Amino acid sequence: MSNELIQIKPHPPAGDWTETKPDFRKGTWCYSATPQNLAYLELPNPRPWQPSEQDWKLPENWKEILLTGMKERLEKYRSFRLFMDICVRCGACADKCHFYLGSGDPKNMPVLRAELLRSVYRRYFTTTGRMFGELAGARELTEDVVKEWFYYFYQCTECRRCSVYCPYGIDTAEITMIGRELLNLIGCNTNWVLDPAAKCYRVGNHLGIPPHSLKDNLDFAVDELEEITGVRVDVPIGKKGAEILFVAPSADYFVTPHYYTLLGYLALFHEIGLDYTFSAYASEGGNFGLFSSHDLMKRLNAKIYEEAKRLKVKWILGGECGHMWRVINQYMDTMNGPADFLETPVSPITGTRFDHVRSTKMLHIAEFTADLIHEGKIKLDPRRNDHWRVTYHDSCNPARAMGLLEEPRYILRNACNHFHEMPESTIREHTFCCGSGSGLGTDENLEMRLRGGYPRAMAVKHVKEHHDVNLLACICAIDKATLPPLLEYWVPGVEVAGVHELLGNALVMKGEKPRTTDLRGQPLQTAEEEPAHA
Amino acid sequence: MKNKPAIAFLIAATPACAGFTLALFPQARLPIAAAVAYAACCFFIVGIQSRVLRWANTPVPFRIPTTAGQQKSLAWIRPAKLDNPATGIAATGRMALEILCFRSLFRNTGARITKDRMIFRESLGLWLAAILFHWSFLLIFLRHLRFFVEPIPAFVFWLEKLDSPIDVGFPHLFVSDITFLAGVGYLCWRRFADPAVRYISLVSDYLALWLLLGIGATGVYMRYWGHVNVAGIKQFALGLATFSPTLPQGISPVFFAHLFLVCVLAVYIPSGKIMHGAGVWLSPTRNLANNNRAVRHVNPWNAPVKTHTYAEWQEENKDKLKSAGIPLEEDDV
Numbered sequence: 001m002s003n004e005l006i007q008i009k010p011h012p013p014a015g016d017w018t019e020t021k022p023d024f025r026k027g028t029w030c031y032s033a034t035p036q037n038l039a040y041l042e043l044p045n046p047r048p049w050q051p052s053e054q055d056w057k058l059p060e061n062w063k064e065i066l067l068t069g070m071k072e073r074l075e076k077y078r079s080f081r082l083f084m085d086i087c088v089r090c091g092a093c094a095d096k097c098h099f100y101l102g103s104g105d106p107k108n109m110p111v112l113r114a115e116l117l118r119s120v121y122r123r124y125f126t127t128t129g130r131m132f133g134e135l136a137g138a139r140e141l142t143e144d145v146v147k148e149w150f151y152y153f154y155q156c157t158e159c160r161r162c163s164v165y166c167p168y169g170i171d172t173a174e175i176t177m178i179g180r181e182l183l184n185l186i187g188c189n190t191n192w193v194l195d196p197a198a199k200c201y202r203v204g205n206h207l208g209i210p211p212h213s214l215k216d217n218l219d220f221a222v223d224e225l226e227e228i229t230g231v232r233v234d235v236p237i238g239k240k241g242a243e244i245l246f247v248a249p250s251a252d253y254f255v256t257p258h259y260y261t262l263l264g265y266l267a268l269f270h271e272i273g274l275d276y277t278f279s280a281y282a283s284e285g286g287n288f289g290l291f292s293s294h295d296l297m298k299r300l301n302a303k304i305y306e307e308a309k310r311l312k313v314k315w316i317l318g319g320e321c322g323h324m325w326r327v328i329n330q331y332m333d334t335m336n337g338p339a340d341f342l343e344t345p346v347s348p349i350t351g352t353r354f355d356h357v358r359s360t361k362m363l364h365i366a367e368f369t370a371d372l373i374h375e376g377k378i379k380l381d382p383r384r385n386d387h388w389r390v391t392y393h394d395s396c397n398p399a400r401a402m403g404l405l406e407e408p409r410y411i412l413r414n415a416c417n418h419f420h421e422m423p424e425s426t427i428r429e430h431t432f433c434c435g436s437g438s439g440l441g442t443d444e445n446l447e448m449r450l451r452g453g454y455p456r457a458m459a460v461k462h463v464k465e466h467h468d469v470n471l472l473a474c475i476c477a478i479d480k481a482t483l484p485p486l487l488e489y490w491v492p493g494v495e496v497a498g499v500h501e502l503l504g505n506a507l508v509m510k511g512e513k514p515r516t517t518d519l520r521g522q523p524l525q526t527a528e529e530e531p532a533h534a
Numbered sequence: 535m536k537n538k539p540a541i542a543f544l545i546a547a548t549p550a551c552a553g554f555t556l557a558l559f560p561q562a563r564l565p566i567a568a569a570v571a572y573a574a575c576c577f578f579i580v581g582i583q584s585r586v587l588r589w590a591n592t593p594v595p596f597r598i599p600t601t602a603g604q605q606k607s608l609a610w611i612r613p614a615k616l617d618n619p620a621t622g623i624a625a626t627g628r629m630a631l632e633i634l635c636f637r638s639l640f641r642n643t644g645a646r647i648t649k650d651r652m653i654f655r656e657s658l659g660l661w662l663a664a665i666l667f668h669w670s671f672l673l674i675f676l677r678h679l680r681f682f683v684e685p686i687p688a689f690v691f692w693l694e695k696l697d698s699p700i701d702v703g704f705p706h707l708f709v710s711d712i713t714f715l716a717g718v719g720y721l722c723w724r725r726f727a728d729p730a731v732r733y734i735s736l737v738s739d740y741l742a743l744w745l746l747l748g749i750g751a752t753g754v755y756m757r758y759w760g761h762v763n764v765a766g767i768k769q770f771a772l773g774l775a776t777f778s779p780t781l782p783q784g785i786s787p788v789f790f791a792h793l794f795l796v797c798v799l800a801v802y803i804p805s806g807k808i809m810h811g812a813g814v815w816l817s818p819t820r821n822l823a824n825n826n827r828a829v830r831h832v833n834p835w836n837a838p839v840k841t842h843t844y845a846e847w848q849e850e851n852k853d854k855l856k857s858a859g860i861p862l863e864e865d866d867v
């Protein structure tokens with residue numbers, strides 16, 4: 001096994017942290033955003049440049065822009081102002097960050113990541129900092145500081161693990177978000193964030209799938225599902241007057257293993273006879289705006305309510321995605337609501353009224369499905385998942401920005417016979433990030449991703465060794481994209497799947513043929529003679 | 535910056551030395567001691583007030599609690615009421631747990647990477663030291679009311695009883711004196727001994743510790759060894775509290791060191807990290823209910839943004855939509 005990455009120096013270097021500079025070596029940073037993407041989104045300072053170059057081609061008055069931007073945000077966000085003021089540097093957050101654990105770089109301790117900004121805050125916005133300078137922990141804003149911000153704010157996945165342990169709830173993710181917002185003001189952004197954002201804005205989804213290809217993909221999925229189950233399902237797009245608008249992350253239409261989750265959704269919706277529709281305009285639930293600025297997040301998110309209104313649906317159902325749900329749970333209603341043109345979601349199958357979403361009117365599919373199972377409205381045959389020994393990875397956002405912990409587990413326990421939890425310190429609110437969230441999941445950043453994902457991978461290794469686990473289930477599109485290479489590197493032999501893929505495997509459908517394969521087309525452990533009973 | 539602990543020590547030593555020096559000048563003692571005490575007091579009150587008001591006046595645009603347990607969703611799933619509060623009352627409970635018991639610190643684990651493993655262990659030293667230190671500090675602070683209020687409030691006697699459960703020594707040994715020094719001592723030791731914590735420390739982090747240690751040391755010395763003129767000190771304190779300061783003879787120089795250290799701490803508090811005591815109440819990741827999807831949170835400055843509307847989008851994609859058979863919005867055609 002490859003161990004060379006984990007030659008981590010446990011001790012910080014001698015001297016002061018203000019004296020070290022980031023080393024932009026390949027594998028630890030993401031490429032800059034292209035001028036076209038910036039221009040399309042009307043963001044400032046479009047130009048060709050790369051972080052590894054000396055000259056970042058900042059605008060002439062970059063310092064003034066940053067300081068004005070900081071001032072504005074200090075006045076707009078209590079979180080930001082408070083978090084700048086009250087950290088006691090106790091270090092409780094330090095060894096909570098997967099990037100610190102995996103890289104040993106002290107500036108990846110959440111507290112120091114925040115100090116990168118805090119030191120500048122002290123210098124320009126506090127009396128003691130202005131008067132006593134370095135003695136008060138203040139430092140000048142220089143181009144080197146800007147580079148350092150860029151390096152470390154794009155080595156934070158905004159996972160909030162540090163915030164769980166901080167005695168004051170200081171959320172370094174929030175500080176990173178503001179830090180990235182500031183960098184955006186002078187055109188220092190990454191393409192892996194802004195390219196999907198631009199495509200989402202222009203075409204409707206991150207992958208830039210135009211309407212006709214979306215239709216082709218969904219048609220293809222219908223054919224494939226028919227081949228596996230013998231049941232032909234109907235997939236409406238843009239159907240006016242449907243009861244429910246379904247919004248999923250676009251990777252589900254296009255990429256594996258996400259695609260098998262899509263098959264799971266389609267099978268489920270057909271089986272329960274749901275009156276729903278996809279949308280080509282709002283064909284993205286994910287929101288890479290979250291990784292760039294609050295404004296961009298709002299611009300991308302606005303589509304969902306606009307489309308729900310146009311299609312005159314009653315409520316919205318959302319697919320498996322992590323950061324999408326951070327946006328929906330914490331921002332959507334505030335930013336783009338009130339959704340007074342919709343109704344409080346009621347399950348047309350079970351009659352359950354989902355009062356906890358009565359304002360946003362958007363329900364998570366795990367909540368929806370858990371209710372179906374609990375009310376006995378679907379038949380499941382968990383033996384069809386017997387070839388999988390499953391563990392569950394809590395994605396950061398549903399865990400720490402929502403608290404969606406039990407619903408997916410309930411589904412898994414009903415859909416699988418072999419389910420094993422990873423160690424307590426690595427699941428639920430303690431969950432470790434995949435290491436590639438918040439727009440860091442690009443190939444040029446691979447070394448950092450492998451490092452950041454190390455703690456998660458070790459927990460998977462633990463259940464693999466103790467319980468022969470060979471599948472990690474999750475409810476996040478970024479996880480599904482980035483955990484397979486991570487696990488292949490650290491824990492070969494463990495695959496990644498969505499919860500609704502496993503549900504789709506187990507789902508007993510009316511009129512189906514005996515299943516010989518799972519949704520991936522892999523043979524079942526025991527081929528079925530006749531339709532099984534739950 | 536090199537030698538942060540030493541620099542902080544020098545800064546903290548200055549008021550102590552000033553105190554000792556002042557004791558040499560009988561004439562100057564009263565006016566200077568009183569002036570410093572009043573100035574520090576004003577600074578403290580105005581400083582804290584303005585800091586807290588500035589926080590309070592900054593809006594909370596989004597409701598962003600860090601959820602640390604199961605949400606309230608389906609009726610048959612048990613929510614973690616306090617770690618993921620669904621109502622304002624539950625959020626208050628979460629805050630109480632945080633402020634009184636340091637809930638989040640109690641979660642602390644140490645994580646370490648060995649060759650091919652991650653190792654976690656319980657790590658409650660910081661939590662314990664913090665609890666000891668903060669509660670002792672509160673107790674000591676309240677006990678000091680006996681110097682400032684006459685007649686001494688009954689609860690102060692109660693607290694003193696509580697604080698010296700066994701009659702050892704004379705004067706009676708207060709448990710809080712020991713736990714205070716133990717707590718601060720551990721925090722100090724940790725700041726030096728843990729390389730990561732040392733690396734993140736600023737001069738002000740050491741300064742706060744040195745001041746607290748100095749205050750504790752001078753206080754403990756006066757109570758148990760110094761045989762200081764307690765009645766005289768009380769007269770001075772009462773005089774300050776009633777705005778008619780007097781200073782009897784025979785007051786120990788150590789008292790002036792103690793006083794000045796407290797004054798410097800009071801001046802430092804509003805501008806430094808000790809403000810966490812006020813800030814934690816306002817922390818948006820802790821004091822809000824996670825009920826965004828049930829109750830709309832309003833952002834007072836909800837920024838207007840440019841969006842790509844459906845009409846524009848349909849216009850740009852009309853042919854593709856038609857070829858795919860996706861229905862168009864008639865009004866926009």
Ligand code: SF4
Nearest residue numbers: 087089090091093166
């Ligand atoms: S846990 Fe909180 S207070 Fe302690 S160092 Fe980290 S951010 Fe600062």
Ligand code: SF4
Nearest residue numbers: 097156157159160162
């Ligand atoms: S949010 Fe996550 S990645 Fe960012 S500093 Fe905190 S623990 Fe590290």
